[in-house]
Structures are given as structure tokens and as C-alpha cells.
Amino acid sequence: MEIIRDTPVRKAGSPTRPAPRWQARWRSLKDESARIGFGGTATAVCLLVAVIAATLVVRAWPILQTYPLADLLTGQTWQPLRGLFGFAPFIAGSIAVTLVAMAIAVVPAIFSGVYLAEYTSSRARATLKPLIDLLVGIPSVVYGLWGILFIVPLVRDVIGPWSDSTLGQFSPLFARTNPSGYGLLSAGFVLALMAFPLMVAVTEEVLRSVPREMRETLLALGATRWEATKCVVRHAGLAGILAAVVLGFSRAFGETLAVMMLVGNTVKIPGSLFDAAYPLPALIANNYGEIMSVPLYESALMGAALVLLVVVMAFNILARLVIGRLTKK
Secondary structure (H helix, E strand, C coil), X not given: CCCCCCCCCCCCCCCCCCCCHHHHHHHHHHHHHHHHHHHXXXXXXXXXXXXXXXXXXXXXXXXXXXCCHHHHHXXXXXXXXXXXXCCHHHHHHHHHHHHHHHHHHHHHHHHHHHHHHHHCCHHHXXXXXXXXXXXXXXXXXXXXXXXXXXXXXXXXXXXXXXXXXXXHHCCHHHCCCCCCCCCHHHXXXXXXXXXXXXXXHXXXXXXXXXXXXXXXXXXXXXXXXXXXXXXXXXXXXXXXXXXXXXXXXXXXXXXXXXHHHHCECCCCCCCCCCCCECCHHHHHHHHCCCCCCCCCHHHHHHHHHHHHHXXXXXXXXXXXXXXXXXXXX
């Protein structure tokens, strides 16, 4: 006859038996391995920027040894067959088209992010946010084609003549110097649309991360919805909104294909919103791989890529310092 013994029941409050020593060591080993693995991955990603910069410096070193850096940055003539490599028109074109795009996109993007975070209902947000996020995934060539089919005729036939007959009479910035429609304004419109969803998404996430108690306290003290929103944006969300603008600037400054299709690609320093320009990314994309037999030509293109990287890094570092000071305040 089989005897069934009852399993003893541990009384509440009795001490638990410690885990075997090998299990404790195994858990400690897994924790240390995870720390080293995650830390190594993060370090490798950070070092990647240094590796990219070092590679560009090495490839651009021949032209940096041949010409003074100041002459390269301020030179306005680009004639590789004659050994003239002036980066000034390309730097000016990149900065100009990015500033036009940011001037168009920043305010609507911030307002849209504030609306999604503070005013819209959960149901409306669930409908609008995927539509805005969809803009991020559209290929840049599609933006470029849309710009050619819609924005260029709009600038050429409507905005250009109106601006030339009104604002252009007072400032050369608005004069219609290029009747083709391809130029800074057309490229800026499309570039603004490409940077818009990124800034909206970051602004909305930053404002939604602000504790709800802050809003409720302000409303309880008698503040209106707009006054509460203004206080939240000014004191709790300003640093994050500036970070969104920085990301939008970086996105716009390095964009290549869509801008290359619309900006006109003319080597000159633009003096009007309707002038054609030639940004640094378009210079590299259009010319790398061609006439590489010209001395220093490849090195000059690597120098242009290095300038592009330095400008983006400098802007991000400066913006990070500003955000840090605002956060401390």
C-alpha cells in the first residue's frame, strides 16, 4: 500500500532558503554582461561619428595641404579643371535653403504639436498623429516630384509675379530674379514639409510628458486653457521644443535628393528668394564619381562633406548648450 505524505507548508513569516551560490553568481554574471554589452554598443555608436569625421579629414587632407582653409571657405569660384575650389556658394546655398525651410516650418510645426498635446481629444489625436507620422516615411524623390509638379508652377506663375510687383519693389530679397520657378523658395517649401512632421512629433511628445498635475494646478488657480498651455510651454517644454527645432534643422540641412531636384543647382551666392542655388549635399551627389582624374577633385568633394558635417555638429553642440542653460533655469 502506497503511503502519500503531505508536503510541508511553509509558515508565513518564516525565512526563505537562500538561492544556491552558483545561481547568485550566474545572475551577477548576466547583469555585468548586459552592462558591458549595452555600454559597448552606446560607445561604438558615439565613436562612429569620430570615425566618419576622421575618414573625411584623411580624404580631404590633400586639398587642405594645397590651399589655405580660409581661401576654400571664402572662395566663390568652382572650376575644378582650373584648380579653383571655392566652397562659399555651396555653403551659402545650404544655409539659405535651410533658413527658408525653417522659417516656413517652425511656427506651424510647434503650433501643431501644441494642439495635439493640449487641445485635441484622444480620438482625434489617434486619427491625426498617424497621418502626420506618415509624412516622415514618404521617400524624398516623391517630395521632389511633387515639388516639380505643384510647387514650381505655383512659385513661377503666382507667387513670383505677385512678390515682384509688391514686396520686390522695396527689397531685392523678394525680387523675381529667376522666372523659371526653380530656386530657394521652391526647395524651401518642400524641405519645410519634410522637416514638419519630425518637429511636430517631438513637440507633442515633449508636452505630453509634462506632469498632468501642473496643468490641473494652473486651471484650479483660475488660469484659462491658453494661459495654462503658455505656462507649460514656457517653463516645462521650451527645452524640448528647441530640441525639436534642432532636429528639424539637421534634417533639412543634410537633405539631398528633393532639394537637388528643385533648387536650380547654379553656382552662385543667392540674393533673392527666387534665385537658384547649389547646396553642399547636391554638389557631392551630382559630382562624386565624375571626372575623378582631375587633381584634387575627389579631395575637394570630401572637403565639402567635411564642411557639411562640421556645420551640423557645431549647430547641434551650440543648441545643446542653449538647451542646457534653459533647463538649469
